[in-house]
Amino acid sequence: MIDLKNLPNQERDEVVQIFLRSHWIKLVDIFGLSFFLIALPFVLLSVGKMQGVEVTSMPLVGPLLAIFLGIYLIMITMIGMTRFTDYYLDTWIVTTERIINIEQHGLFSRVVSELHLNQIQDVTSETRGVAATFLSYGDVYIQTAGTRERFNFKGINNPDEVKEKITNLIKSDKRRHGDASRRNELSN
């Protein structure tokens, strides 16, 4: 398990400042779709019953339908569970020294990358769409001077606030350690 007080390779004075996960709207999508798909066959069966079509009492169709329904329920629950695991394990940790980006892709792929704050050149926040504007969620992009892939905090809560916090942390880190992003730029 990840212990925020005892991160891997943690420096002596390093303190966790921000712990992020995607906005709760993603949970609405995961749970909403799962509940809808689970309820759908029961609603259809009830409508059929009200119309006088009792498919469940037919000799072969009834058992076949029961098997199909059993398999369907297990599959929907497992897909929902896997999507939730993906959501729950996609996290971003910002400390006084670095940013740790943990991305879970399905069940068998996990990417953990980290970036020292003094290597960061640019932080951008983006809120796009009506729902994102009203519920205040969006993306934050972290860009370094080098050719390294930029970090993307996808669909997080209050992206502007997070951007401000990270910018302040970068400023104080660069005061302590110097600006490595400028050094990289000059050497390139």
Added chain:
Amino acid sequence: MNLPLVYLLIPYLIIAFFGLLMFAFNFYHIAKFGLQSPKTTYVLGLYILAFVGVIIISLSIISQYNWLDNISINGIFNIQTANKQLFL
């Protein structure tokens, strides 16, 4: 030729086993890579409840039928008797 209805349970058992594996993988990932907090413990509890719940519900749906019955294969392919066997 008669086919025991119980054979239809084989695909269900295969999927239920596959579901058990998926549950175990999900549980393991949360337990190993999740944040050390009470929230993670609740999530693990919810996973157990969801898996046990869905198995109980699916078993209760399946147990409404007598799986020791036989179904005539010839009857299904005979148009005249098919309607009787499938729908009546």
